[in-house]
Amino acid sequence: MAGALVDVKPTPILKAELDIVIPAIQNLDFLERWRPYFEPYHLIIVQDGDPSRTIKVPDGFDCELYNRNDINRILGPKASCISFKDSACRCFGYLVSKKKYIFTIDEDCFVAKDPSGKEINALEQHIKNLLNPSTPLFFNTLYDPYREDADLFHGYPFNLRGGVPTAVSHGLWLNIPDYDAPTQLANPLERNTRFVDAVLTIPKGTLFPMCDMNLAFNRELIGPAMYFGLMGDGQPIGRYGDMWAGWCMKVICDHLGYGVKTGLPYVWHSKARNPFVNLKKEYYGIFWQEEVIPFFHFAVLTKECTTVQKCYIELSKQVKAKLGKIHPYFLKLADAMVTWVEAWDELNGKVYAVSSYLDNHPGGDKVVLAATGRDATEDFEDAGHSNTARELDTTSSAIPELGITSKNQPVDYLQKIKDLTKPIWADADTWFERQQQEEEM
Ligand SMILES: O=c1ccn([C@@H]2O[C@H](COP(=O)(O)OP(=O)(O)O[C@H]3O[C@@H](CO)[C@H](O)[C@H]3O)[C@@H](O)[C@H]2O)c(=O)[nH]1
Numbered sequence: 001m002a003g004a005l006v007d008v009k010p011t012p013i014l015k016a017e018l019d020i021v022i023p024a025i026q027n028l029d030f031l032e033r034w035r036p037y038f039e040p041y042h043l044i045i046v047q048d049g050d051p052s053r054t055i056k057v058p059d060g061f062d063c064e065l066y067n068r069n070d071i072n073r074i075l076g077p078k079a080s081c082i083s084f085k086d087s088a089c090r091c092f093g094y095l096v097s098k099k100k101y102i103f104t105i106d107e108d109c110f111v112a113k114d115p116s117g118k119e120i121n122a123l124e125q126h127i128k129n130l131l132n133p134s135t136p137l138f139f140n141t142l143y144d145p146y147r148e149d150a151d152l153f154h155g156y157p158f159n160l161r162g163g164v165p166t167a168v169s170h171g172l173w174l175n176i177p178d179y180d181a182p183t184q185l186a187n188p189l190e191r192n193t194r195f196v197d198a199v200l201t202i203p204k205g206t207l208f209p210m211c212d213m214n215l216a217f218n219r220e221l222i223g224p225a226m227y228f229g230l231m232g233d234g235q236p237i238g239r240y241g242d243m244w245a246g247w248c249m250k251v252i253c254d255h256l257g258y259g260v261k262t263g264l265p266y267v268w269h270s271k272a273r274n275p276f277v278n279l280k281k282e283y284y285g286i287f288w289q290e291e292v293i294p295f296f297h298f299a300v301l302t303k304e305c306t307t308v309q310k311c312y313i314e315l316s317k318q319v320k321a322k323l324g325k326i327h328p329y330f331l332k333l334a335d336a337m338v339t340w341v342e343a344w345d346e347l348n349g350k351v352y353a354v355s356s357y358l359d360n361h362p363g364g365d366k367v368v369l370a371a372t373g374r375d376a377t378e379d380f381e382d383a384g385h386s387n388t389a390r391e392l393d394t395t396s397s398a399i400p401e402l403g404i405t406s407k408n409q410p411v412d413y414l415q416k417i418k419d420l421t422k423p424i425w426a427d428a429d430t431w432f433e434r435q436q437q438e439e440e441m
C-alpha cells in the first residue's frame with residue numbers, strides 16, 4: 001500500500017515543455033554522452049566569451065545558440081544585466097526560453113551511475129521532483145513522501161499532506177564537488193563519492209548554497225527570480241551567480257508558498273578548475289557573503305508582493321538600501337535586478353504567482369500564464385489550488401497563501417484511507433494474521 005495514499009504521478013518526458021540551457025566556452029562534445037537523454041529536447045546554448053569563436057554542437061540536436069552579439073541585439077541596453085565571461089550568463093537562456101520548465105547543466109558534467117552501476121537519468125528525476133509537491137512547512141522524516149516507495153509519516157498533519165507546488169529541483173554531483181576556492185585549496189584531492197538515495201525539501205525559512213551545475217526549475221512559477229546577477233568581466237566578483245539567485249529565489253519561494261528540493265539526481269562533475277584563478281574571482285564574495293546571507297535571512301516581503309516580479313523588485317530595493325553600504329557594487333546589482341525584471345516582462349509578459357492569482361481572480365477565472373499563453377487552470381487545481389479558495393472560511397485549517405487551499409483536505413485523506421482499506425474492513429480481525437502468514441511463506 002506504500003505510496004497508495006500519496007498519488008505518485010508517472011514521469012512524463014515533457015519534451016515540448018522543457019528547454020535545456022547550457023553555458024559554453026568550448027565545443028559541446030559532452031552532449032554525445034547525454035544523447036540518449038537530451039536528444040528529444042530543445043537546447044539553448046549561451047556562448048560566453050568571444051562571439052567570433054565558433055562553438056560546435058554535435059549533429060542531431062535541436063538547438064539555438066546565442067553569443068554576446070545576439071544578447072546585445074535582443075536586449076539592447078538591457079544586455080548590461082547579463083554577465084560576460086562568467087557562467088552566470090546562462091540566465092539569458094531562461095529569459096529567451098518559452099517553455100514551462102528549464103534544466104541547466106555545465107558542459108563538464110556527465111552521466112553518473114548509482115551504486116548498482118545503473119546510469120542515472122538526471123532529467124527524468126528532475127521532472128519527477130518538479131511534478132510532485134514539496135513539503136517546506138512540515139519536515140517529513142522519511143524524506144520525499146511523493147516517491148513510489150515512501151509516504152507521509154504518522155503525525156504528519158493531514159491538512160499539509162497535499163504539499164505545495166515545487167519550483168526548483170537542485171541536483172548534486174559525484175566526483176569533483178562544487179567547493180569554494182579556499183576549501184578546494186585545503187582539500188585538493190577530496191572527491192564526492194557518496195551517493196545518497198534521497199530527495200529532501202529545503203524547509204521554509206532555510207537558505208542554501210544553490211549550485212547551477214545540475215539544476216531544474218519551473219520557469220512559470222519562479223523564472224523571474226532566477227537572475228544570476230552581475231558576475232565576471234568588469235565586475236569585482238565572479239562565480240557567485242548561482243548562489244545569489246538561490247538566495248533571492250528561496251526567499252521568494254518561501255513567501256509565495258513554493259517548494260525547493262535538493263538531492264537526487266546526481267551527475268558526474270569531471271573537472272576541477274584552478275583554485276587560484278577561482279580565488280581571484282570569488283575573493284570579495286567570501287567576505288561579502290557573511291553579511292549578504294543574514295540580509296536574506298531577515299529580508300521581509302509584504303503581502304503586496306503577490307507576483308515573483310513584485311517580490312524581486314522589492315528585494316532589489318532592500319539590496320540597494322541595506323547592502324549598498326557594503327560596497328557600491330550592490331547599488332549596481334540592485335539596478336541590474338530591476339533591468340532583469342524589465343527584460344523578463346518585455347520578452348515574456350507577466351507570469352502569475354499562484355497566490356497572486358487568487359488575489360486578482362477570485363473563483364472561476366481561467367489561469368492563463370502570459371509567459372506562454374497557456375491555460376494552466378488544470379495545473380493550478382492539480383497543485384491543490386482552487387479558484388474557490390477565496391470562498392473558504394477563515395476558521396478552516398486552510399492556509400491559502402501557503403498553497404493549502406482545501407479545507408476538506410484532511411477529509412480527502414481520511415476518506416482516501418477509508419476507500420483504500422475498505423476491502424480490509426470486511427474481515428478486519430483475520431486480515432492481519434493472513435498478512436503475517438503470507439510474509440512468513
Ligand atoms: O567564464 C566562463 C566560465 C565557464 N563557463 C561555462 O560555465 C560552466 C561551468 O564552467 P566550469 O566547469 O569551468 O566552472 P565550475 O567552477 O565547475 O562552475 C561551477 O562552479 C560554480 C561557479 O559559479 C557554478 O556553480 C558551476 O557552474 C561550463 O559550462 C562553462 O562552459 C562560461 O560560460 N563562462
Ligand SMILES: [Mn+2]
Pocket residue numbers: 106108269271
Ligand atoms: Mn565544472
